[in-house]
Structures are given as C-alpha cells and as structure tokens.
C-alpha cells in the first residue's frame with residue numbers, strides 16, 4: 337500500500353495503544369469458554385478493499401442524496417465548532433464527496449481511504465484536495481496534526497473501533513474534535529435489513545466487516561480514548577442508492593417512513609443514524 341508524504345504533518349506512523357471500554361469487553365467475554373482470553377475482532381482489510389474497489393469501478397457509490405450530504409456537513413460544522421481554515425482529516429473518505437463539501441466550507445481537508453481505487457476516483461474528481469491511501473487503524477500522520485476529524489459512515493466497518501479511536505485521539509490536537517455518523521442497530525429497519533443476527537439480514541451491498549452500531553458502545557470507546565463525547569440520533573437522511581435492485585425500488589417508501597415514523601421525541605433513540613461527536617481532552621498527567 338502506498339503512503340505518500342504530503343505536507344509536514346504527514347508521516348508514516350504505527351497505531352497506538354488500545355483502551356477498550358469495560359462494558360464492551362464484558363459483553364464479549366461473556367461469550368467465551370472458561371480460561372479463554374478475549375481477542376478483539378479484526379477488520380478483514382482484503383474484503384473491505386475488494387468491495388470498495390469494486391464500487392469505484394462501477395462508478396455507483398455515493399449513497400446519500402445531495403441534500404442529505406449538505407445536512408451532514410451542517411451537523412459536522414455545528415458539532416465540531418471548528419472555524420474555516422481548520423485542518424480536517426476525512427477518514428474513510430470514499431470518493432471524496434464529503435471532503436469536497438468540507439473544502440467548500442473553507443476547511444483545509446485531507447482525505448484518507450483504504451480503497452486505492454476510490455482514492456483514485458476522489459483525486460481525479462477533486463484535484464485541489466490531498467487524498468491518501470491509508471488505514472484508519474494506522475494513520476500516516478504525525479501526532480496532533482489536525483483540528484478535526486470526520487468519520488463518515490466508517491466506524492461501523494470496524495469490528496473493534498478502539499484502534500481507530502486511539503488513532504483519532506493521536507492525530508488530533510488537544511481540544512480538537514471529531515464527528516462520526518453510522519447506522520443505528522436500535523433502528524428497526526437497520527437491524528432487520530443489516531444486522532447479521534436478524535432473520536431478514538441481506539448481505540447484498542455490504543462488506544463482511546460491517547454491522548450497525550450501538551451508540552453507547554461507540555461513545556464509551558471514544559471516552560476510553562480520551563474524549564468528552566456526545567450523541568445525537570437522526571432520521572430522514574435520504575438514500576439515493578442501494579446495491580440491491582429490489583431494495584432500490586423500495587427506497588422512496590423507506591425514505592418516507594424513516595422520515596415520519598421516528599420524528600416523535602419518544603422515538604429518538606430508534607432513529608436510523610447515530611451521530612457521535614467528541615472533543616479531545618487535554619493530555620492526561
């Protein structure tokens with residue numbers, strides 16, 4: 337994998353130590369035989385790269401409608417509280433859609449993705465932005481070299497997000513912030529269609545690594561890595577594309593139901609997307 341050196345803040349570095357929240361480790365340990373040690377699950381990089389390289393070739397991988405992309409960027413600006421000119425790493429940038437929207441808001445953006453072909457697509461579409469092939473769990477940046485991080489739909493591709501949380505903490509300056517969005521396992525549609533334990537699970541259009549997230553687990557993981565965290569739940573984020581042709585026909589109905597059913601405050605925790613955000617605390621003594 338090629339890791340370019342591009343600007344003084346970018347070098348090749350190994351990932352840092354991992355702090356896994358006790359609640360998550362307890363849940364995993366409960367499934368072990370007596371005496372067996374809990375091994376954190378690993379992302380299968382080859383599956384991830386093959387899947388997203390395939391999408392780059394098909395040219396059909398910007399999943400959200402343009403108004404939803406704009407809404408997600410508004411959420412990033414509001415929750416990160418970072419001014420124009422701030423240095424932002426868009427981690428898991430895919431074809432660079434969000435990197436470009438962040439740049440349009442005046443940020444100094446660098447995109448990183450595991451898929452070399454998506455990085456090529458992004459670089460060809462947006463030549464004014466630096467895009468690097470790289471792994472979120474082992475980022476090619478020096479410590480404290482960014483003010484903000486966007487994790488756009490990528491945490492749920494990491495069976496153990498604690499390595500990524502440690503890397504985000506490492507590359508952010510103290511007081512820097514991250515914003516992440518991911519599908520919510522507590523949402524009935526996301527659970528039924530996209531969780532492996534559901535009888536209606538569909539493996540079409542998803543990688544072996546991904547699973548909708550539990551908001552409290554993700555927040556705990558980032559707190560353990562040294563962040564003050566917050567969580568929001570959003571619905572009405574409209575999909576433009578899904579890999580299954582049958583599901584594509586149902587998209588307008590899904591988009592409508594997702595928008596209407598989860599509006600009442602009572603339904604907040606069941607909305608389809610979890611937004612996790614956090615501010616890196618000052619270094620611990």
Ligand SMILES: C[S@@+](CC[C@H](N)C(=O)[O-])C[C@H]1O[C@@H](n2cnc3c(N)ncnc32)[C@H](O)[C@@H]1O
Nearest residue numbers: 388428429430449450451471472488489490493
């Ligand atoms: C669901 S896509 C989201 C792409 C883009 N952020 C968006 O929202 O349109 C997830 C992206 O994360 C990338 N990805 C998955 N695992 C990664 C890793 N370990 N390091 C870097 N990128 C990764 C994939 O290649 C893919 O482009």
